[in-house]
Amino acid sequence: xxxxxxxxxxxxxxxxxxxxxxxxxxxxxxxxxxxxxxxxxxxxxxxxxxxxxxxxxxxxxxxxxxxxxxxxxxxxxxxxxxxxxxxxxxxxxxxxxxxxxxxxxxxxxxxxxxxxxxxxxxxxxxxxxxxxxxxxxxxxxxxxxxxxxxxxxxxxxxxxxxxxxxxxxxxxxxxxxxxxxxxxxxxxxxxxxxxxxxxxxxxxxxxxxxxxxxxxxxxxxxxxxxxxxxxxxxxxxxxxxxxxxxxxxxxxxxxxxxxxxxxxxxxxxxxxxxxxxxxxxxxxxxxxx
Numbered sequence: 001x002x003x004x005x006x007x008x009x010x011x012x013x014x015x016x017x018x019x020x021x022x023x024x025x026x027x028x029x030x031x032x033x034x035x036x037x038x039x040x041x042x043x044x045x046x047x048x049x050x051x052x053x054x055x056x057x058x059x060x061x062x063x064x065x066x067x068x069x070x071x072x073x074x075x076x077x078x079x080x081x082x083x084x085x086x087x088x089x090x091x092x093x094x095x096x097x098x099x100x101x102x103x104x105x106x107x108x109x110x111x112x113x114x115x116x117x118x119x120x121x122x123x124x125x126x127x128x129x130x131x132x133x134x135x136x137x138x139x140x141x142x143x144x145x146x147x148x149x150x151x152x153x154x155x156x157x158x159x160x161x162x163x164x165x166x167x168x169x170x171x172x173x174x175x176x177x178x179x180x181x182x183x184x185x186x187x188x189x190x191x192x193x194x195x196x197x198x199x200x201x202x203x204x205x206x207x208x209x210x211x212x213x214x215x216x217x218x219x220x221x222x223x224x225x226x227x228x229x230x231x232x233x234x235x236x237x238x239x240x241x242x243x244x245x246x247x248x249x250x251x252x253x254x255x256x257x258x259x260x261x262x263x264x265x266x267x268x269x270x271x272x273x274x275x276x277x278x279x280x281x282x283x284x285x286x287x288x289x
Contacts, residue, residue: 037117039108046093050125053086053141057126057149064153072153073204076146076162083141090127090139102135133175143169157200161209164192178226179219183248190216191256214285217261221268221281230272239273260288 060079064072100108115129122128130140147162168189172180193213197206223229232239249265264284271280
């Protein structure tokens with residue numbers, strides 16, 4: 001009995017030591033970068049949130065091994081919700097630090113090196129700094145996190161959804177009241193999501209994808225305040241479609257002739273001089289769904 005007790009004691013001691021070593025390793029990484037770069041200032045509570053985010057991923061990966069594909073789909077949805085809650089807490093905990101990146105004192109504001117040093121820490125937790133425009137910075141999950149975690153466990157439609165979304169999420173979509181990507185890239189995004197709906201017409205993801213696709217289509221045709229698709233209509237200047245947008249529409253119709261967005265493009269070209277073109281396009285998009 002004493003021998004068995006000794007073995008149990010040794011096993012527990014080993015597990016405890018292993019966990020301690022893991023924690024020390026994380027602390028060492030954080031301290032190492034913070035010592036090298038004093039601009040990086042995360043509190044102990046913030047690091048606990050980072051660790052919670054990382055540990056949540058490890059728990060999910062273990063749980064996935066026991067689930068069928070439909071159950072894995074549901075777990076993905078729950079995982080996203082849980083992560084959003086943690087990221088919200090991280091945002092609150094780091095608000096002052098993130099504001100200082102662009103608006104702090106001269107000693108606090110970030111250079112490219114400071115940005116990269118911070119991401120060396122955050123990436124170890126599957127997180128990164130993300131510039132969302134207008135001097136605002138947030139901390140978000142790495143764009144391929146969900147695809148990498150779930151790709152081998154979910155149904156085919158979820159797998160492709162996560163793959164496409166990971167690609168979309170690599171680049172900032174819009175900032176400063178304008179598109180951050182080109183009209184050509186936006187057109188290709190539209191085509192990818194249309195292909196998804198053609199391939200998986202009965203997917204439970206259809207409402208979510210349709211809403212995203214319609215948002216993309218509206219921005220593609222109407223533009224945004226700082227990236228418009230039409231000009232004129234003031235000081236006797238005739239209304240015209242910007243050459244960049246016109247070239248893109250021609251390219252899209254030639255490359256994707258069977259796309260339902262082709263009809264929307266033609267409708268826009270026929271009606272862009274109308275005073276209520278925005279309402280016409282929005283109604284046309286809804287009607288065609």
